[in-house]
Amino acid sequence: MEELSGTVLAGRSFDPIRGRVVVADGRIEAVEETDTTSTDIIVPAFVNAHTHIGDSVAKDAAAGLSLDEAVVPPDSLKHRQLAAADRSELVSAMRRTLRLMRRTGTVSCLDFREQGVEGARALREAATADVADAFILGSGDPAVLDVADGYGASGANDADFADERAACAERGVPFAIHAGEPDATDIHPALDYDPDLLVHMVHAQQAHLDRVAEQSVPIVACPRANAVLDVGTPPIRELVDHTTVALGTDNVMLNPPSMFREMSYTVTRFDVTAREVLRMATTAGAEIAGLDCGVIEPGRRAALVVLDGDSDNLAGSADPVEAVVRRATELDVKRVV
Missing domain, CATH: 2.30.40.10 (Urease, subunit C, domain 1)
Incomplete structure (x- = not known):
């Protein structure tokens, strides 16, 4: 005791x-x-509710680039760097980021892991006992769900994810999807999947917010990453008024995975209270992933x-x-x- x-x-x-x-x-x-x-x-x-840990092999490589140039699949700098990375290099880099998170107060992260089944396996290998836990939202073929904890879709304008959504429903695991990051065109299509989680929602409008509330879909906001990529300012007050909102630091190549930085930035830039922000950084992310913390x-x-x-x-x-x-x-x- x-x-x-x-x-x-x-x-x-x-x-x-x-x-x-x-x-x-x-x-x-x-x-x-x-x-x-x-x-x-x-x-x-803390629970960091949206990360891309694989980016640990390309820290700061995308400084000054646009969203398309930096991270959009399949031809962005990020995806070229991931394709070129040696597996042992990738696992080591991800483990170092997870260790940093653990040392600085983050117990778990919800990670969108690229590179399909092998990508999910690499993150499983990186997430040893002495680092932050990784709740893996896999990509690629639905078979990734044999390894991952759920599915993380890039966006409704990128591909048809009906099979992946159905596989998640069959297994009872979460289906998450990016929406409303570059613009609003993919928000309604993303909501049509009846997702368990939306990420970003920078360009959410009232009709989207009404659907989010009606469908009870939680959202992860990543305001520092949105600022770095110059995609806009998420309506965090309105998001909080309509649903559960968690905080994420997004791409490791753009931002260190610091929940302290994310909280300070959010409370000073948006019309939210310190208690609301602390809830976004702790309770909300844990509830979204069903974590007992x-x-x-x-x-x-x-x-x-x-x-x-x-x-x-x-x-x-x-x-x-x-x-x-x-x-x-x-x-x-x-x-x-």
Whole structure:
């Protein structure tokens, strides 16, 4: 049994409790108010809800390129780099990114893994016990579902994904699809698949939002990547008002997979509260993938980040939730449980 003391951001509302979290056999046994002198801040570990980990072989190679030039299949720089990468190089690069994520507070990522069955197998090999978990959304032939946790489609304008959607429904695994990144033309076609998850929705309009709410489709927003690729600004306030919204860092070749950066960028650029953003970075992603984490409450998996509330950066903050979302960085992480 282990006790973590300090200010605990507990439950779905992240209420600050001065007290302790009791952990036994990898699960939260109790969250208790108690006297403590600890200045630590204990938060749920992050879930990065949209990544492309394979891009780890091409970090910063696409700087300054457009969306089409950087990442759109099949002829973009990204896909040429992936095709040229040696398997051992790819596995090593992905493992390093997953290790970085684990060290900096991310317990799991939802990864769109290119290169079909072999790509999914490579990510399985990379996701060893000492790194962040990878929830794999595979690509290519529906046979990828023998290896992956679900399917990740590039976009409804790229191909017909009816067989892949049907295979996911038959197996009871999620079907996710990019939509509304370069423009709005693929949003209604994506929704026609009745997906379990939409990614981006930068150009979502009211008719799309109404369908999203009616179909109860969660969305992953990736605002930093959208800015880097200059595709527009997602209507995050409107998205949050209509459905569950999670945060993702998207392509590793464009952005480091830092949920601290993503949270700070989102709360300062959009009309959302710090609590809403913290929920997007923790609870929402966990719920989308059916992961037993994202909330600090008894019975949950003990996936926690301990921040040094007395660091030179965080000391003196008036509000621990605001401190975590607006101010904290990877340097404030004392421990990941």
